[in-house]
Amino acid sequence: MLFEVWAPEAGQxxxxxxxxxxxxxRDPGRAGWWRCEAPAAGGTRYGFALDGGPVLPDPRSRRQPDxxxxxxxxxxxxxxxxxEEWPGLPLPGAVLYExxxxxxxxxxTFxxxxxxxxxxxDLGVTHVELMPVCPFPGTHGWGYEGVAPWAVHEPYGGPAGLRRFVDAAHRHGLGVVLDVVHNHLGPSGNHLPAFGPYFTDTxxxxxxxxVNLDAPxxxxxxxxxxxxxxxxxRDYGLDGLRLDAVHALADTRTPHFLAELSAAVDGLGARLGRPLFLIAESDLNDPVxxxxxxxxxxxTHAQWNDDFHHALHAALTGESQGYYGDFAADPAYALTKTLTGGFFHDGTLxxxxGRPHGRPLERGTVPAYRLLGYAQNHDQIGNRALGDRLSxxxxxxxxxxAAALVLCGPFTPMLFMGEEWGARTPWQFFTDHTDPQLAEAVRTGRRREFAAHGWAAADIPDPQDPATRDRSCLDWTEPAxxxxxxxxxxxxxLIALRRDEPALARAPLAATDVSVAGDLTTVLRRGPLCVAVNPTGAPAALPVGAAEVLAAWRPVDPPGADGVLRLAPESxxxxxYGRPRPPSRRGEAGETPGTGVSVPR
Structure with missing residues (x-):
């Protein structure tokens, strides 16, 4: 077997x-590369020693069993x-589940x-989006302090476990997206600097x-x-990647690293004959x-849209601290602007x-599916002091x-695990650092961060306490x-209704018409669908025109001759519009003839 490693500064x-x-x-054809042949098979343990130093794991390791x-x-x-043969699932029309x-x-485990x-x-989502699975210290953690970016965390099941999971997902008709972290590596177990200039002080x-994207x-x-x-x-049959915090990829080269990466992914998709895509997490609000x-x-094929999350969150919860402040100042305007234009901050203060931020999207040309819309995700829950969900x-x-605006709104919807049943389990920040000093630094830093916002240190869950992880596990008895x-x-x-309208998948942002009143009652029109929302504590009369009710959270009569829909509070x-609905599937939970799904509170 051929072993290779890039170590440009090593003498041996x-x-x-x-x-x-x-x-x-030394490899004569590639500067800085070393190579040799040696007997090996699956499971062979190996490492590299540079200039008489300790044996270190392979930077391109595919497995770290220990x-x-x-x-x-x-x-x-x-x-x-x-x-099995898998044709792939494209991003347009997708519903993701993180x-x-x-x-x-x-x-x-996988x-x-x-x-x-x-x-x-059965829920109807199209893709599972896995949080990072690269190796990290200990057994339990979020995964964003991973190292060995080519390997799979062993306690989850290692490479074989990930491959089994992906194959099982495909058999159920589900695509799989993986969250990968290119902007940094974790503080413990990162051996890349010993091999070469993987990082730069530039x-x-x-x-x-x-990470060195533009220095020597x-x-x-x-x-x-x-x-x-x-x-x-390629090796695991994944359908897409979510790129963590691309705004932290410092790169002054042309083309930008993201452009190189997207070209490579598009090329691989063409060779494999199935759609592949990249979803960027970006804080820049930049159409580029x-x-x-x-x-x-x-x-990149899409990006997370935190502005929509912030507008929806501020409107429903009334929270106004931190980055919610601008959205809470006029929640009706914020919700309208994000639903029709994507970004709230598009050059605004x-x-x-403390400065202007973002640039506007071209509403008439940008397909709305290129933005991901969500009411919750791992960041927006887990970065709260107690990891409390909207529930x-x-x-x-x-x-x-919230579900109606996310799942029938203009953007590619994404749910966070358990959101579909209103899970009451929190999602808290937890780690399992094996270095005692690092563990204490994380614990202290977490408490200091929230103490600045008025939280008592004793109230902040200890990230290193196994009970913090245990509290964050889903309770699968709740859905019953x-x-x-x-x-x-x-x-x-709602997901079934979205699936019934495939024409919406590629419609531009301009195809969305929204009216949000000062009391936050909302009417969203997109193609043949109309979403009416009354988050207030009083009944609401919403002008929607002549339309047929497909689904309602609480029983509702169709609009009368005046075209007004009368919604109960918090429904x-x-x-x-203009097309008979297909026959309802009798026997579905909560279904009421004549009103689609009617689910009483």
Whole structure:
């Protein structure tokens, strides 16, 4: 087997495999690369020693059976069972479901999560979006302090476990998206600096020195990250990648790293004959992120839209602290602007940042699916002091209102695990650092951060306490109890309605017409669908015109001759204009003839 490693500053490199050492030779065709042949098979443990130093794991390790500081192990992908034919699922028309392998089930493994895939298939989502699965210290963590960007966390099930999960998802008709972190590596177990200039002091980030995308040696670093991304898609059969915090990718080169990466992913998709896509998390509100490469953009296929989340959150909860301030000042305006224009801050003053922020999207040309819309995600829940979900503050009726705007709104919808039934379990920040000093630093830093906002230190969950992770695990008995059962039926119905209107998938932002009153009653029209929402505590009369009611959170009569829909407090309805609806599927939970799904609060 051929072993290779990039170590441009080393004078000597030794391969250590199964207790034997073998000197490596410089590769004459590639500057800075070392290579040698050695007997190996799947499971062979190995590492590299540079200039007489300690044996370190392979920067391109595909498996770390003993954690980030242990030896690497060879993975024989050819020995995995051959996957069934999978045509792929494109992003337009998708409904994503974000989950964390370590807390989606109590067991916290790929195999246990695969056992719950029938629930997701029945819910109607199209893609599962996994939070990061690269190795990190200990057993439990969010995954954003991972190292070894080509490997899979062993406690989850390692490479074989991930492959089994993806194959199982595809058998259920579900695509799989993986969250990958290119902007930094975790503080513990990161051995890349010993091998070469993977990081640079030219730029600084919240995590220290930046990943080297534009300083000397950056060609190989860019190829390292691109190669990792393609390996996830190729070797595990993944359908897309979510790119964490691309605004922290400091890159002054042309083309930008994201443009190189998107071109490589598009090329791989063409060779494989199935759609592949990239979803960027960006704090920049910059249209260049998703603009086509030929138009000077980065060419990623979509980006998270935090502005829509903030507008919806502020409108429903009334919270106004921190970055919610601008959205809470006039919540009706904020909700209208984000639903029709995508970004709220599109060159406007951001009081939270103390400066103007963002640029406008071209409403007439940008497909709305290029923005992801959500009421909750791992960040917006887990970065709260107590990790409390919307269900901790909102009634089932208000949760139903949020679901109607997310799942029948203009953007590609995304749910966070358990949201579909109004899960009451929190999603808290937890770690399992094996370094005592680092563990205490994380614990102290978390308490200091929230003390500045008035929280007592004793109230902040200890990230290192195993109970913090345990509290964050979903309770799978909840969906069988009210009001969770009704919320689950509501989400299923809304997703089915979205699936019945495939023409909406590629419509531009300009195809959305929204009216939001000062009391936050909302009428959203998009194509043949109309979404009416009344989040207030009083009945509402909403002018919607002549339309047929397809689904309602609480029983509602069709609009009268005056075209007015009369909604109960804290309720929502979805209507269709000008076309008879297909026959309802009798026997669905909560279905009432003549009104689609009617789910009482």
């Amino acid at each position: 490199v030794v391969l250590c495999a199964e207790g034997r050492t073998r000197a490596m030779e 954690g980030p500081d242990g030896l690497s192990a060879v993975v024989d992908f050819a020995a995995f069972p051959e996957p 989950l964390h392998i370590g807390t989606f089930t109590r067991e916290g 195999d246990a999560a695969a056992g719950r895939l029938p629930h997701l298939a 730029h600084h980030t919240p995590w220290g020195a930046a 040696g950056s060609d190989e670093v860019r190829a390292y990250l691109t190669g990792s991304a393609l390996a996830w898609l 992120t998703t603009a086509p490469r030929e138009a000077g953009g980065h060419g 951001s009081s939270f940042r 901790a503050r909102l009634s089932p009726g208000l949760l139903a209102c 109890r009210a009001p969770h059962t009704e919320l689950l039926a509501w989400h299923r119905r 929502a309805a979805v209507l269709r």
